[in-house]
C-alpha cells in the first residue's frame with residue numbers, strides 16, 4: 001500500500017468533490033489536509049466524510065477501527081500556505097471557472113515545494129490552458145474524479161502538452177494505490193473520455209424524445225433495463241467483441257447515418273430550460289420529482305455503488 005516518497009496529499013476546495021477525494025486518499029493510508037475558504041466549510045467537509053465513512057461501515061467495506069483511523073489521518077487548514085507547504089500531491093477542486101482556477105493554481109504553485117505534483121479536478125477545462133499558471137507544467141495534470149468520488153473508481157488523468165512522463169506514472173501509481181481505476185487521456189479534448197461518451201448518449205436520447213419515438217421515462221427504462229446493466233461488466237467495445245465485430249460493423253453501416261448529429265441542444269430541451277424545469281432542485285425536469293423520490297434514488301444508487309466496490313474488492317483478492 002502507498003507509493004514511495006508519497007505521504008501527504010492536500011485537497012484545495014473541500015466541497016462536494018473535494019471532501020470525497022480527501023476521504024479516498026485517507027482511506028488509502030495517506031495523510032490528508034483539506035483546505036477551503038473558511039473553517040465553517042471545512043467543518044462541513046469533515047461532517048460529510050464522517051457520514052460517508054458510516055455508510056462504508058454499514059456496508060461492511062470498512063471496520064469501525066479503519067473508519068476511525070481514516071478520520072484521524074485527515075486534518076483541516078484554512079491557510080493555503082500552511083496547507084500545501086509539505087504536500088507531495090495537491091489536488092485542486094475549487095469552482096469550475098478557468099480564471100479563478102488559474103489564480104488558485106498559481107498560488108498553490110508558488111507555495112508548495114519544488115517536488116510537489118499538482119492535479120486539477122476540473123470537469124472539462126483544458127489542461128493546457130491551466131498548466132502555465134502552475135509554474136510547473138511538467139508536474140501538472142488533470143485528475144478528473146467522478147462524482148461521488150468515494151464510490152466511483154474511475155479517475156481520468158489528462159496529459160498536458162508539457163506534462164512529464166514521470167508525472168503521469170507517479171499520479172497513476174498513487175491513484176492505483178488508493179484503489180482507483182485511472183485511465184490516461186492522451187490528448188487535451190473537451191469532455192475527456194467519459195463525458196464525451198455520456199453526452200453522445202444524451203444527445204441521442206434528446207433526439208429520440210424530440211422526434212416522438214418514446215418518452216423521457218422510456219429512455220431511462222431502456223437504458224437501466226438493458227445495456228446499462230451489462231455495461232458494469234462489459235464495456236461497449238468488449239460487447240462488440242463478444243457479439244461479433246462483423247455484426248457491429250454491419251449495424252454501424254446503416255445506423256450511423258441515421259443517428260442524431262445535432263450540434264446544438266434540441267429545441268424541446270431549450271424550451272424545458274426556458275420553463276424553469278431545471279430538475280430535482282425545483283421538483284421538475286424531464287420528469288416530475290414529487291416528495292422524496294430523488295433522495296430514494298440517490299440512496300439506492302449509493303447502495304448499489306457500495307455493492308460494486310465490494311465486488312471489485314473480492315475480485316482483486318482472487
Ligand SMILES: NC(=O)c1ccc[n+]([C@@H]2O[C@H](COP(=O)([O-])OP(=O)(O)OC[C@H]3O[C@@H](n4cnc5c(N)ncnc54)[C@H](O)[C@@H]3O)[C@@H](O)[C@H]2O)c1
Nearest residue numbers: 013014015016017018036037093094095096121122123147
Ligand atoms: N460536482 C460534480 O459532479 C463534479 C464531478 C467531477 C468534477 N467536478 C469538478 O470539481 C470541482 C469542484 O466541484 P464541486 O462540485 O465540488 O464544487 P463545490 O462548489 O461543491 O466545491 C468547491 C469548493 O471550493 C471552495 N473554494 C473555492 N475557491 C477556493 C479557493 N480559492 N481556495 C480554497 N477553496 C476554494 C469552495 O468554498 C467550495 O467548498 C470543479 O472544478 C468541478 O467542475 C465536479
